[in-house]
Amino acid sequence: MNILTKTEIPKRFQGFDGEIYYPESDGEPMAETDIHANLLIYLRTSLEIFFAEREDVYVSGNIMFYYVEGDPTEVISPDVLVCFGIPKGMRTSYKTWEENDVFPSVIIEIASKGTWKKDRIEKRELYEMFGVKEYYIFNPLFPKKMPEFTVFHLNETGILERVPIENNHIRSKILGLDLVVTDKTLRLYNPKKEEYLKSTEEISAENDRLKAELERLKLLLEEKG
Numbered sequence: 568m569n570i571l572t573k574t575e576i577p578k579r580f581q582g583f584d585g586e587i588y589y590p591e592s593d594g595e596p597m598a599e600t601d602i603h604a605n606l607l608i609y610l611r612t613s614l615e616i617f618f619a620e621r622e623d624v625y626v627s628g629n630i631m632f633y634y635v636e637g638d639p640t641e642v643i644s645p646d647v648l649v650c651f652g653i654p655k656g657m658r659t660s661y662k663t664w665e666e667n668d669v670f671p672s673v674i675i676e677i678a679s680k681g682t683w684k685k686d687r688i689e690k691r692e693l694y695e696m697f698g699v700k701e702y703y704i705f706n707p708l709f710p711k712k713m714p715e716f717t718v719f720h721l722n723e724t725g726i727l728e729r730v731p732i733e734n735n736h737i738r739s740k741i742l743g744l745d746l747v748v749t750d751k752t753l754r755l756y757n758p759k760k761e762e763y764l765k766s767t768e769e770i771s772a773e774n775d776r777l778k779a780e781l782e783r784l785k786l787l788l789e790e791k792g
Contacts, residue, residue, distance in 0.1 A: 576638070576639070576640075577640070580639040580640070587637060587639055588639065589631070589633055589639045589642075589660055589662065590631060590639065590660075591631055591659045591660050592631065593631065593642075593644060595644075598677070599679050599681070600679075600708075602707050602708065603677050603679065603707065606677055606705075606707055606752060606753060607628055607629070607646055607647065607677055608766075608767075609754075609766045610628070610646075610647045610675060610753070610755065611626060611627070611628045611647055612766070612767050613755055613764035613765065613766060614626045614647070614649060614742075614755070614764075616764070616765075616770075617742075617744070617755070617757070617764055618649075622654060622655060623651060623652055623653065623654065624649065624650070624651055624655070625649070625650040625651075625653050625654070625655055625656070626647075626648070626649050626650075627647075627648055627650075627658070627661070628645065628646050628647040628648060629644050629645075629646060630644060630645075630648075630658065630660060630661050631644055631660040631661065632644060632645060632648070632660075632661045632663075633660060633661065633662045633663065634663045634670070634697070636662070636663075636664040643690070643693065645671065645674045645675075645676065645690075646674075646675055646676045646677045647674065647675040647676075647677075648671040648673070648674050648675075649671060649672055649673040649674075649741070649742065650666070650669050650670070650671050650672065651669075651672050651741075652667070652669050653666050653667065653669045670697040670698055670699065671694075671697065671699055672699065672700045672701065672741050673699070673700065673701045673702075673703075673739065673741050673742060674694055674699050674701075674702050674703070675702075675703045675704075675705065675753075676690065676702075676703070676704050676705075677705055677706075677707060678704050678705065678706045678713070679706070679708065680708075680713070683704075683706065683713045686704050687704065687717065690702075691719060691727055694719075694727060695721070695725070695726060695727040698721065698725070699721065699727065700720065700721045700741050701718075701719070701720055701721070701739055701740075701741050701742075702718070702719040702720075702727055703716070703717070703718055703719075703746060704716070704717040704718075705717075705748070705753045707751070707752060707753070709751070715748060716732055716735070716746075716748050716753070717729065718730050718732055718737055718746075732748075735747060735748040735749065736748065736756070738758070742755075743757075743758075743759075744756060744757060744758070744764070745757075745758055747763075
């Protein structure tokens with residue numbers, strides 16, 4: 568990894584005041600298809616809800632992740648990332664040198680035909696260098712030539728090693744959750760509560776059901792009273 572000097576930094580990254588500009592977007596769409604977009608939203612929001620009471624867990628996705636101070640060309644944008652040991656909060660980009668050099672512990676990439684090779688080789692090597700403990704690649708469109716679900720866990724020698732998947736699910740020791748392939752998608756399962764993490768739509772539907780039940784009980788009490 569070569570760190571650029573100020574004279575080598577492309578002009579598009581140089582501000583008027585001489586400061587280095589770190590873009591907050593790469594101009595690319597969040598996801599290639601509705602299937603990808605919906606899955607990204609589910610994974611991120613369900614993890615945010617799951618870790619809502621943990622002030623030291625940061626969940627994000629598709630954020631510009633800068634890992635070399637002074638070089639804005641060294642950037643990546645994981646689909647879903649989970650960092651431990653830093654406070655929650657809204658960020659327009661993630662710069663490791665401003666976050667006590669905290670790198671993600673868990674990364675999930677939602678692959679497509681166009682990204683699979685990069686996800687499988689280039690990103691794995693980079694995430695290995697970061698020290699990412701668990702790396703998951705899910706391919707929701709099931710192309711015949713690419714695995715549906717691929718998992719790498721960091722071993723004792725610092726290598727992201729591919730691990731087997733049994734019965735379409737695997738335990739994440741870092742998250743305390745199971746990642747499960749079911750109904751042609753990827754779901755997060757809480758083994759302690761023995762239930763899947765709900766999407767925002769499922770939570771909203773459950774709240775509506777409870778409100779309707781409360782209204783029904785209220786009417787019954789009024790009739791008896």
